[in-house]
Structure formats: structure tokens, C-alpha cells
Amino acid sequence: MAKIYGVIIIGSGPAGYTAAIYAARSNLSVLMLQGYSAGGQLMLTSEVENFPGFETGILGPEMMEKFESQARRFGTEMLPEDVISVDFSQRPFTVKTDLGEYQSRSIIIATGASAKWLGLPSEKQLQGRGVTACATCDGFFFKNRDVIVIGGGDTAMEEATFLTRYANHITIVHRRDTFRASKIMQDRAAKNPKISFLMNSEVTEVLGDEAVTGVRLRNTKTGEESTFDTQGVFLAIGHQPNTELFKGVIDMDAAGYIVPSEFTMTNIPGVFAAGDVTDHRYRQAITAAGDGCRAAIDLERWLAEQGDDVGVENWN
Known part of the structure; x- marks a missing residue:
């Protein structure tokens, strides 16, 4: 029988990993679908000098390794698979990748942005x-x-x-x-x-x-x-949000950035967005991480309001 996760996080940059850290540490069952380019844009960055806590700077890929290790420490399951479709019509939501199908009671979209x-x-x-x-x-x-x-x-x-x-x-x-x-x-x-x-x-x-x-x-x-x-x-002319997969379902602005309806929740209850998919202004690792934190806290409170117990494995 299929396992139903508390949350599936789509994407694996600073927003996704931070969301995973917070959600897993709160005893939610967490699955992160990292994609085949795990780590987001920081994997393409050399020295990161402006992230608090790294006073002498740190290489982008090294930072993402630390994010990933911390998320794994709290029990986040991770799969390097690309999402090809999501059924938002009913809960639990069904997320399909090129290799499998997964279900969860909430979703965080943290797919980031790509170079133009x-x-x-x-x-x-x-x-x-x-x-x-x-x-x-x-x-x-x-x-x-x-x-x-x-x-x-x-x-x-x-x-x-x-x-x-x-x-x-x-x-x-x-x-x-x-x-x-x-x-x-x-x-x-x-x-x-x-x-x-x-x-x-x-x-x-x-x-x-x-x-x-x-x-x-x-x-x-x-x-x-x-x-x-x-x-x-x-x-080096900017970026576009990786939101093509959600067009027509999730509310976005004209440029394709997701517009949350309340805090980090989208127009679909139980679906949250964090990081560069919602941010056309700042686009910093630290702001993306902050978004991931906010999204995890928002979804945890929302799940509690629904009466969902997702801190243990749930099976059909």
C-alpha cells in the first residue's frame, strides 16, 4: 500500500531544504523530490559571502551539502527525481515523477528559478x-x-x-x-x-x-x-520561475511567479510555495531559506487545524 507523507517538498534549493529541516524536526513525515539538478542555483555559485554564519565565505555546492545533511539528520527522505505532474484535485495529493508516484497531505513548491x-x-x-x-x-x-x-x-x-x-x-x-x-x-x-x-x-x-x-x-x-x-x-540577464508545471492551477502573476493567497499558502488549501518561485525582488539564499521556514510552519499549523496526524507513517 502507498505511504501517505505529511508533506512532499518539490525542489531542493535553500527554500526546500530549510522547509524539510523544519517540517522533519516537527516530526512530520517528509519526502523531498530533489530533481536531477539537486541543490538549486547555489550549485552554480562559487563563493557565498553573505549568508550569516559563514564569516569567511563558503562554496555554494558545499553549503548545499550542509543543508542536505541537516535535513537528512531529522529524517527527511530524498529522491533525485523530476516531478512531471501533480493532482491537486483532492487530498491526499498525488505527485508523479518520471520514476514513481507519491502521495501527501500537503505540498511545498520550492522549484526555484532558472537563468534566462x-x-x-x-x-x-x-x-x-x-x-x-x-x-x-x-x-x-x-x-x-x-x-x-x-x-x-x-x-x-x-x-x-x-x-x-x-x-x-x-x-x-x-x-x-x-x-x-x-x-x-x-x-x-x-x-x-x-x-x-x-x-x-x-x-x-x-x-x-x-x-x-x-x-x-x-x-x-x-x-x-x-x-x-x-x-x-x-x-547574466535574470531568471524565470520554474512554475510551468503548475500553470492554470496555482495562482501566478504575469511573469509566472506564484502569488500566495495567505502567508505562504497558495490558492489551493494545503499547497504552499517558498523561495524564488514567489520572489522576483530579492532572490537571495537567505530570503529563500526564510521562506522555507515560513512555509513549513504554515503547513504544520494548517495540518493541525485539519486534525491530521502525520507525525507517524500513514498507510492506505
Whole structure:
């Protein structure tokens, strides 16, 4: 007979792991469906310097290992499976993955967000051959090369600064005349002799056959076009929430971010959301973790209100 969990957590970034820690520590039976890319965006981050408690910084993957170990310590079951559908029509909810089917009395959606792309055919054609959205993943392959980073926020500054470890020179290409990045990140990049800036410019095409050789640029003010030689293109233009699976069922805003109806609960009673799937403003590990805490406390109280005893295994 199928086991019915107290909660199934979909996703495994800071929000998901923190929710698991709180829920499992409260003696709820917890199943986390981590996905095949467990750990979320911090798995693609090098040094994390602004998470309290790590005064000298910590590598993103190492931090996620610690989150996972702590969640396991309290009894969270974890499976590296991708969710393909969820039946929200009745409780217990049924969650299907590519390998199995699971039931729970509540759900926390913590699927995070993914990097955005320009949407150019040439960009897609050259992905993995000089076009990437992850400096920490691929920076090593661009030793002593000239590369560009596209974007104007903190992520662009952080990616460019990280790439100075490997690349010969990095040019940050931004379509506006001012950056969105925080002043400290801008200053750090500006002071680095290996980083320069190309403002009011957007990439309209990535050039190259077997590998990137350059980009075609358009001046956003004059419309003038030019080519720019480069051997690598790093995208840092933002993220989109991973909520496609829940469209038409869970209430979202125009950008696809889940909009909770009360605290962290969605429009479906018993279904909660936490982390970057609800956050288009802050998108920090610490705020995602805080959301995970809130969601776990909300669902625990909600289950108690329903009279559900989920601290022990429940079977059909």
C-alpha cells in the first residue's frame, strides 16, 4: 500500500531544504523530490559571502551539502527525481515523477528559478561551444581568452569578477546606460583591470560555426550595428520561475511567479510555495531559506487545524 507523507517538498534549493529541516524536526513525515539538478542555483555559485554564519565565505555546492545533511539528520527522505505532474484535485495529493508516484497531505513548491536566455537561434546553436549561463561551471574552459558577460545586475558583476580568475579580459555588455547592480558590486568590477564595460549595446547575434568567434551588437540609442570579437558569451540577464508545471492551477502573476493567497499558502488549501518561485525582488539564499521556514510552519499549523496526524507513517 502507498505511504501517505505529511508533506512532499518539490525542489531542493535553500527554500526546500530549510522547509524539510523544519517540517522533519516537527516530526512530520517528509519526502523531498530533489530533481536531477539537486541543490538549486547555489550549485552554480562559487563563493557565498553573505549568508550569516559563514564569516569567511563558503562554496555554494558545499553549503548545499550542509543543508542536505541537516535535513537528512531529522529524517527527511530524498529522491533525485523530476516531478512531471501533480493532482491537486483532492487530498491526499498525488505527485508523479518520471520514476514513481507519491502521495501527501500537503505540498511545498520550492522549484526555484532558472537563468534566462536571449532567445537567438545562434545562441542556442552555440550553447556549450562558447555560450553559457554559468561562469562557475564553465569559466575554467576560457583560460586566457577574451569573453563577454551580458547583463547589468549583481549577477553580471559577480560572473565577470569570477571570470577574471581564468579569462584574459572580460567585457560587460549592457543595453542601458546605467547598471541595476549594487554599488559595491559595480565598484568591485570597475576596479578590476581585467574588466571593461560596453554600455547601450545589445547582442543581436552570436557569431561562429563550431565555436564562438564574436557577436553582432546593436547600439540601443543610435541603432548602429557592429561586430565584437570574443571567444565566450556568458549570459547574466535574470531568471524565470520554474512554475510551468503548475500553470492554470496555482495562482501566478504575469511573469509566472506564484502569488500566495495567505502567508505562504497558495490558492489551493494545503499547497504552499517558498523561495524564488514567489520572489522576483530579492532572490537571495537567505530570503529563500526564510521562506522555507515560513512555509513549513504554515503547513504544520494548517495540518493541525485539519486534525491530521502525520507525525507517524500513514498507510492506505
